[in-house]
Amino acid sequence: MQEKKYEAARIEFQGFVSKFPKSGLDESALYYIGECYFSEKHYEDAIKAYQQVVDKYPKGGKTAGALLKQAMGWQQMGETTMARIIYTRLVEKFPGTPQAQAAQKKLQQL
Template identity: 50%
Template sequence: MTGRMRALGGAAVAALTLILLQGCVTTQQTSLLQQSVYSLQQQVQDLDSRVQRVESAVFGTGEGQGPGRRSLAEMNARLDALKMEVAKLKGQLEEQQRAAAPIPAPTAAPASATPAPSGTTGSQAGVQIVTPPQDPEKALYSRSLESFQKGDYENALKGFRQFVDRYPQSDLADNALFWIGECHFMKGRYQEAIAAYQDVLDRYPKGNKVAYALLKQGAAFEKLGDKTAARILYERVIQQHPQTPQAEIAKKWLERVR
């Protein structure tokens, strides 16, 4: 599983990035890029489902701070990072498409106009692609995820907290809050993890981490020995999010706390 994730992040993403950085693209190249991005998105969705199944197997053993759970947390972080890379590539593709759009016929240049740089004259001059500076929002999130992947949970926690403080309206804010909970969970600070997962539920009730936050909140209560609270939360996942992979996991975990 980890090998495939690395292959996706290394081969497919690197290939797309290389094409995007080559400068102007032809219509055929643009079409190929679109197909590649779509294919990568499909692979991410498939990988997401596989990670959920692995998670069910790992947590189904009832292990504590075992290597399986640590590896799974790292896999989830890799998956999140890969999704961000897909989004970034889509943005770069849109920029390339705009840059490659037909250029209006030039009008007569005023006498004081600055001459074109040597080697790029008239209609033969290609469109110059200027790579914009990295978005500080995405950069902070990526650095925090990287720290999490390395097992540096304290620095990851610091980074995700900064992210939530600086970018509370970001589409990634609920994800950052969720990863704050995961940092605490991985350190065995289950009360703090429960509070962070609750922040996800309270502040971003329509976000994409709601079902997962409920599930992991239940897992944290179970680690604390409160099977009643864990059972209630697992049942809530099943009732409120019946079509999600988390609901399938909750059904299995529910058997442990009945």
């Protein structure tokens, strides 16, 4: 049942991005598309969605979170080298943020 809600939410966010690509809210919609995929354990799709946030909004408010979740997705798939690369990039690009602090802890655990 819960998975259906994520799927429905993802479809709505995708529709929003398609209809309003320059609304200023599409950064959040793209991020939440990634969140839906991540919650459904579709990590590859989540990583791709988060990458759209990173590419389109390199200094955006959701970018640090997108990088963190990307790295976590790689880690969930057993790709620790990729996870390490993304965690390190996050720490370097967004020092002092809560996401960078979380990434630093994750790096110590790898």
